[in-house]
Each structure stands twice: as C-alpha cells, then as structure tokens.
Amino acid sequence: MRRFDEPLDRTEVATRVARNLSRDRWLESIISLARQRAKVIRGMSAEQLRQETVRLRIPGTVLDVQRVAMATAAVIEAVRRVQAVELFDTQLRAGLIVGCGAIAEMQTGEGKTLAGVIPAYLHSLSGRGVHVATTNAYLARRDHQLLSPIFQCLDVSAGLVEDEADFRTTQMAYRCDVTFGSGYAFGFDYMRDQLALRAASAVELGTTTLHRIHGFDTHELLRQRGLNVAIIDEADQVMIDDAVSPLLLSGPRSQKPADAEVHLAALTMVEKMRFGDDFRIDQLVRAITLTDEGHRKVYSNRRMTMHHALMRPWHEYVALALKAKHLVHRDVHYIVSGQEIQIVDESTGRIFSDRTWSDGLHQAVQAAEELPITAETRALAKITRQRFFRLYGTLGGMTGTADGCQTEFESIYGTPVVRVPTRNPNRRVVFPTRICRNANEKAIAIAAETEEMLRAGRAVLIGTHSIAQSELIVAAMTQRSIPVRLLNGVQDESEAEIIARAGVEGAVTVATNLAGRGTDIRLDDAVARRGGLHVIVSQHHPMARVDRQMIGRAARCGDPGSASFYIAADDEWIQQHAPWLARTVRHITDSGMVPGQSLDRHVARAQRRCEIAAAQARHQLLKRDEEAIALMRAPTFLSRLLSKFGVKESDRSAR
Numbered sequence: 001m002r003r004f005d006e007p008l009d010r011t012e013v014a015t016r017v018a019r020n021l022s023r024d025r026w027l028e029s030i031i032s033l034a035r036q037r038a039k040v041i042r043g044m045s046a047e048q049l050r051q052e053t054v055r056l057r058i059p060g061t062v063l064d065v066q067r068v069a070m071a072t073a074a075v076i077e078a079v080r081r082v083q084a085v086e087l088f089d090t091q092l093r094a095g096l097i098v099g100c101g102a103i104a105e106m107q108t109g110e111g112k113t114l115a116g117v118i119p120a121y122l123h124s125l126s127g128r129g130v131h132v133a134t135t136n137a138y139l140a141r142r143d144h145q146l147l148s149p150i151f152q153c154l155d156v157s158a159g160l161v162e163d164e165a166d167f168r169t170t171q172m173a174y175r176c177d178v179t180f181g182s183g184y185a186f187g188f189d190y191m192r193d194q195l196a197l198r199a200a201s202a203v204e205l206g207t208t209t210l211h212r213i214h215g216f217d218t219h220e221l222l223r224q225r226g227l228n229v230a231i232i233d234e235a236d237q238v239m240i241d242d243a244v245s246p247l248l249l250s251g252p253r254s255q256k257p258a259d260a261e262v263h264l265a266a267l268t269m270v271e272k273m274r275f276g277d278d279f280r281i282d283q284l285v286r287a288i289t290l291t292d293e294g295h296r297k298v299y300s301n302r303r304m305t306m307h308h309a310l311m312r313p314w315h316e317y318v319a320l321a322l323k324a325k326h327l328v329h330r331d332v333h334y335i336v337s338g339q340e341i342q343i344v345d346e347s348t349g350r351i352f353s354d355r356t357w358s359d360g361l362h363q364a365v366q367a368a369e370e371l372p373i374t375a376e377t378r379a380l381a382k383i384t385r386q387r388f389f390r391l392y393g394t395l396g397g398m399t400g401t402a403d404g405c406q407t408e409f410e411s412i413y414g415t416p417v418v419r420v421p422t423r424n425p426n427r428r429v430v431f432p433t434r435i436c437r438n439a440n441e442k443a444i445a446i447a448a449e450t451e452e453m454l455r456a457g458r459a460v461l462i463g464t465h466s467i468a469q470s471e472l473i474v475a476a477m478t479q480r481s482i483p484v485r486l487l488n489g490v491q492d493e494s495e496a497e498i499i500a501r502a503g504v505e506g507a508v509t510v511a512t513n514l515a516g517r518g519t520d521i522r523l524d525d526a527v528a529r530r531g532g533l534h535v536i537v538s539q540h541h542p543m544a545r546v547d548r549q550m551i552g553r554a555a556r557c558g559d560p561g562s563a564s565f566y567i568a569a570d571d572e573w574i575q576q577h578a579p580w581l582a583r584t585v586r587h588i589t590d591s592g593m594v595p596g597q598s599l600d601r602h603v604a605r606a607q608r609r610c611e612i613a614a615a616q617a618r619h620q621l622l623k624r625d626e627e628a629i630a631l632m633r634a635p636t637f638l639s640r641l642l643s644k645f646g647v648k649e650s651d652r653s654a655r
C-alpha cells in the first residue's frame with residue numbers, strides 16, 4: 001500500500017506503474033469505497049465535514065486504503081458543495097495517481113484542476129506542506145481563487161505565493177497546508193532561503209548562541225518550511241520544456257558604470273561580420289559561435305581588446321551583439337515600452353516587465369534598439385529546474401501532453417507517466433494543414449476561414465506565435481470588418497474578461513500562446529449546438545505538444561469543436577529549424593498542388609527533430625550541472641590532508 005504521508009519511494013511507484021496503475025484494482029477499490037463514503041457524508045453539516053479532516057489528520061501515520069478512501073470522499077463532497085459538480089471517476093483516478101508520485105496524463109479539458117485537489121488534500125494531512133505549482137503566476141492565482149474555498153470547506157488552509165509579495169506575506173503563504181504558486185516562484189524562494197541561511201552562518205562568532213538565548217529561531221529567516229511535496233500542473237512544461245533554462249536569481253544592479261561604449265562598439269563590429277565565414281548560428285539552442293576567422297577579425301580591433309570598461313572578453317560582446325541582431329527579435333522575444341526592453345515569455349506570450357536577460361544580453365539588445373544602456377544585474381544564485389524539483393520528497397504531476405516525455409519524466413524525476421482514459425470519446429475534428437505562400441497571404445486566408453465559421457454560428461480562437469503575427473491577422477480581419485478581440489500580453493488587464501467571452505456566438509479572439517495551456521473557454525449553448533469553438537493555429541510550434549495544448553481549447557470535456565493549422569514557406573520556425581520543409585512548402589505552392597497528408601507527416605518529422613534537439617540540450621545542461629556539483633563536492637587538498645590525521649572536514653567546521 002502506498003504511503004501518502006511519507007517521502008516518495010520511487011521504486012514502489014515504478015513497480016505499481018509497471019502493473020498498470022490506471023487499471024489497478026487497488027485504485028478501483030479506493031474509488032468504490034470513496035463513492036460509498038461520499039453518500040454517507042453528504043448529509044453532514046459544514047462543521048462535521050471539517051471534523052472529517054481533523055479525524056484524518058494524524059501526522060506521521062500511514063494512510064491505509066480506508067483512510068485514503070475517506071479523504072477522497074471528503075474531497076468529492078467539498079467539490080460538490082462549493083462547485084456544484086460531482087467529480088468524475090477519471091478525475092478521482094488522476095488525483096490518486098498524482099498522489100502516488102506519478103504523472104497523470106489526462107487529455108486537455110478533462111478537469112485536471114479539480115482532480116488536483118485530491119493529491120494536495122491527501123498529502124496535506126501529514127502536515128508537511130504541499131506546493132501546488134503551475135506554469136505562471138496568472139494560472140497559480142486563478143487556481144488558488146478557484147480551489148481555496150474547497151480547501152476551506154475541508155479545514156485546510158491554502159495560500160498563494162505571488163511574484164512581488166513581501167517577505168512576511170510569502171512566509172505566511174508557505175505556512176499554509178497547501179501553497180499555490182508558479183514553479184519558478186518556488187525555485188526562487190528556495191534560493192532566497194539558501195542565501196539567507198548562508199548569510200546567517202556567516203555571522204560573528206557567538207551571535208547564533210545569543211540569538212538562541214533571546215529565543216530567535218533561524219527558521220524565522222526562511223520563507224519556506226522545506227521541500228516536501230510538489231503537485232505540478234502542466235508538468236511537461238514546468239518540468240521538461242522550461243528546464244532548458246536554469247533559474248537565475250539576480251541581485252541589485254552592479255555598482256560599476258554600464259559598459260555602454262563597448263556594447264556600441266560591438267554593434268559596429270557586427271556590421272563587418274559575415275554569416276558562415278565569421279560566425280555560425282545554432283537556432284535550436286540559441287547560440288552564436290565565432291569561427292577562427294571571426295575571432296581574428298574581432299581581435300584586430302586592438303583598442304577594444306584593452307578597453308577599461310570590459311566586463312568580459314571583447315569577443316563575447318560581439319557574440320552578444322550578433323545574438324541581439326539574429327536571434328532575439330522585437331515583438332517576438334521582447335517589446336519596447338517607452339525606454340525599456342520588456343521580455344515576452346515565449347511559451348505563454350506574457351510580458352515580464354520586471355525581468356532582464358543576464359550576462360550582458362539585455363544591454364546588447366538595448367544597444368541594438370538605440371535605448372539607454374543600463375548597468376547589469378548581479379547573479380546571486382542559480383539552480384537548474386531539474387535539480388530543484390528533485391529536491392522534493394514527493395513529486396507528482398498532471399498534464400494533457402506527456403506523450404514523448406515519458407522517459408525523461410522517469411529518468412530525471414523518477415515520476416512515471418500513467419495515462420488516464422478520457423471520460424467520453426473526443427469530438428474534436430482536425431482539418432488537414434492549409435498552405436500559403438507567405439505571412440500576408442496566410443493572414444488573408446485566416447480571415448476568410450473565420451468569416452466562414454462565423455456564418456455557421458461558431459466562435460473562433462486564433463493562436464499566433466508572436467505579437468507581430470497577431471497584429472497582422474487583426475489587420476486582415478479589420479479589412480473584412482470582422483470584430484476581433486486581441487489577447488497578446490500587451491493588454492494583460494482585460495485577459496480574464498476576453499477569455500470569458502471567447503466561447504460566445506460570433507466571438508473572434510486572436511491570441512498569442514496566452515490562450516494556450518490551462519485556459520478554459522466555456523461555450524454558450526448556441527455555439528455548442530453549432531459545432532463549438534474552432535481553433536486556428538496560424539503557425540506550428542517547434543514542439544508539437546504546444547500545438548496540442550492550443551487545439552485543446554476546443555472540444556473540451558466531451559463538447560464538440562474543431563481545429564485547423566496553417567503553414568507558409570516563410571514561417572519562422574521552419575526557416576530556422578527545418579529549411580527542407582520550407583523548400584517542400586514552396587514547391588507545393590509554386591506547383592499549385594493540393595497538399596496531402598504527407599505534409600502533416602513532414603511537419604511531425606520536423607517537430608520531432610526539434611524535440612530531440614531540445615531534449616539533448618536539457619541533457620547537456622543537466623550533465624554540466626552534475627559535473628559542477630561533483631567538482632564542488634570533490635575533496636579539497638586541505639580535506640585530504642586533514643583526513644590523513646583523522647580529522648573530517650565536517651568536524652573541523654563544527655568546531
């Protein structure tokens with residue numbers, strides 16, 4: 001029997017999964033017991049329901065089948081009272097799978113948000129604190145708002161970690177039984193706590209003892225109370241896709257004056273550099289490599305080689321300027337607001353006004369945009385997301401798109417993937433990919449298709465890759481007098497209202513990836529009767545999973561719905577990652593052929609290649625990280641010398 005209140009035993013989970021957890025009689029018996037118990041507690045008063053938690057909450061004990069079933073029944077009843085819906089068996093199954101420390105793969109729109117209450121509640125009974133992580137602050141806030149009344153009904157406290165919250169508010173949120181937040185917020189707070197601990201250990205001799213005498217506890221310095229249990233929604237993005245970039249905690253801006261002059265000189269140098277001869281571009285890992293000839297050219301500028309403001313070797317400034325020119329694009333990766341560069345999160349389309357790129361890239365982009373160049377921020381701490389999430393004692397998650405990541409989930413995090421069958425057959429119709437000559441032609445074709453859908457009484461959601469692309473499509477719609485609502489991260493405030501109206505008859509919503517993962521678009525009755533929401537994906541994403549998330553906004557929870565994809569030879573992703581596909585697309589448009597299913601196969605092949613390359617990049621990152629840790633832990637000359645005299649390094653520091 002799986003113990004819900006103990007650190008995860010990954011071997012036990014793996015064994016259970018090997019026996020196919022989703023059909024396991026063990027799960028079925030819990031579900032059936034929970035259903036029986038739910039009938040009994042239906043008549044309980046609010047206070048009696050809260051007492052149910054008090055009875056189940058016995059820290060340090062094992063939850064047996066009976067008690068897991070009782071806890072599940074309590075969740076069923078709380079959800080019924082607060083949300084006025086009965087949890088489906090598929091949701092109970094997913095919740096229990098996650099509680100066991102596995103990843104439940106449940107199709108988009110099948111109700112993962114409510115299913116997530118089960119593992120969070122089960123683990124909260126141990127009193128160890130549960131972190132419920134998702135991709136971004138918006139979704140964390142939304143889930144907290146939606147689910148905290150359910151937890152309240154169960155006498156479980158639920159807090160929210162906000163990006164800009166002060167120390168005390170954050171600490172209070174972590175003191176709750178269940179804490180909601182974005183995956184990165186938990187990581188940053190962990191690093192802040194580590195820095196606080198380090199600072200506390202560096203105080204003058206005797207200070208700690210004095211603090212103890214005065215009743216001061218070191219834990220008061222910390223926000224978190226340990227990394228015990230993490231339940232991760234949209235697990236493939238949080239644990240896999242985002243894991244390509246480590247979490248980097250920046251401090252205040254450096255006191256040094258900005259190296260503006262060097263960045264400007266690098267920008268001038270870039271004009272003389274030739275692609276191929278002087279530098280190469282690796283689009284997938286977003287890297288610029290200077291060739292030998294490139295290095296020679298860069299270092300022929302003797303004045304800059306010795307410049308007093310250099311903060312890194314001169315050739316790195318040139319590489320940064322090249323990156324700003326060729327790899328980081330305005331209205332795709334950033335926007336310019338007033339005199340500032342604001343970063344656009346590529347996977348969500350959201351704008352982060354308070355973030356900056358590190359290691360001089362932000363300054364290089366400022367130089368390229370002819371904006372004032374600010375001083376760099378200092379990096380205080382860094383951790384890879386893989387290493388951070390592995391610090392949790394128990395880790396489980398949910399996603400609609402774990403397909404293709406099973407091995408990575410299991411080998412890196414020890415979290416096997418278990419597929420939960422859909423409750424009803426999926427009714428989504430996906431049309432074959434439509435082909436266009438270029439972005440303009442594509443925008444016109446999308447406007448025509450939208451018009452057709454509106455005539456049929458449908459609602460339409462158009463997913464775009466960048467702010468620039470969304471604006472091009474809106475212009476094409478305006479020419480046809482189609483009223484459009486634009487959701488592209490620039491007008492963040494009206495977001496919830498736009499999403500709420502996206503499923504009503506005649507609604508046309510053009511969105512960057514903002515309307516992707518986690519966005520629930522409710523249909524009005526008229527639209528549901530006429531075929532539901534139609535999603536148009538204006539450009540494939542290099543990761544097929546992101547596309548599946550976008551079309552997953554249609555045909556949710558058994559509703560009708562449809563989706564179509566567009567491709568053009570000048571699509572940025574194929575130009576960058578699959579030039580051979582661009583040639584195929586051009587050939588088809590030039591010859592006037594009708595693209596058959598082979599085109600979809602070509603697209604799938606290109607996406608698979610991108611996914612493999614991204615997995616390799618993550619693997620490399622993890623390898624470098626493990627090597628760095630191993631190096632830090634390697635015995636130093638001094639510790640080897642001390643061990644010869646029988647003194648351990650730990651003994652020495654304890655003295």
Ligand SMILES: Nc1ncnc2c1ncn2[C@@H]1O[C@H](COP(=O)(O)OP(=O)(O)OP(=O)(O)O)[C@@H](O)[C@H]1O
Binds near residue numbers: 088109113114399520
């Ligand atoms: N038991 C239920 N009975 C009726 N409706 C439900 C039930 N559970 C969830 N829903 C509804 O189903 C819709 C989809 O739920 P939810 O957004 O949680 O899906 P999801 O699986 O998280 O989707 P995604 O993968 O896109 O994030 C919501 O409108 C939700 O209110």
